[in-house]
Amino acid sequence: MFIKWLRENQIAAGLLTIIRLYVGYSWLTAGFHKVADGFDASGFLQGAVAKASGENPAVQGWWASFLEGVAVPNAGLFSFLVAWGELLVGLGLILGCLTTAAAFFGMMMNFAFLFSGTVSTNAQMVLLTIFILVAGYNAGKIGLDRFVIPFIRKLTKGKMNPRDSIVS
Known part of the structure; x- marks a missing residue:
């Protein structure tokens, strides 16, 4: 019942838009600073590998090996x-x-950060x-998917040529 409400209700669409904007802003700002200022993950990666040792490792051995x-x-x-990735997900x-593709890839990054021993806001995200x-x-x-998804559905069903306009 709750899932049906999330998937079909207009009020849910509005609430999801607020959640989407919050999560998107978090990703966009994090990614923008990394792209604009330059980002080197090597220290983070080496730190995560170091967290795999000791009495209570924060990083699992299989992830540290990867x-x-x-x-x-x-x-x-x-x-x-x-x-x-952060910038584009945002x-x-x-x-x-x-939206669902962006959310999926954002969640994959969150899990990678969690696996690497960084909690921060990742669990909330x-x-x-x-x-x-x-x-x-x-x-x-309530976004571009209102136009993009029907266009993609038409393309995948073979009813539209990729060069056709979405407006025509």
Whole structure:
């Protein structure tokens, strides 16, 4: 019943818009500063690997192995992905464009930060993002998804040529 309300109700669409704007603003500002000021994730990544040792490790061994074997040697790529990922997730959520995709990738980044031993606002962001994901289309209805999703649906059903205008 609650899920149906989240997915179909106009009031829910309004509340989801507020949540979407809050989460999007958080991502956008974090990403903007990283893109504008430059961002190097290597210190964070090495710190996360260090948190995997000791009596009460904050980072699981399997995640530390991934970070040590994949992320640390490619810190430049991961720095780029984090900075631009945060910025684009924020834009997608604020504009309500490809909302569920933006929310999904934002949640994946939140989980990566949580796995790396950083709590901060990540758990709160995951919780709020769950509502956006469960609501699906209704979360972006008050936004560009009102136009983008029907266009994509027409394209995938073969009823529209990709060069056709959305307006025609």
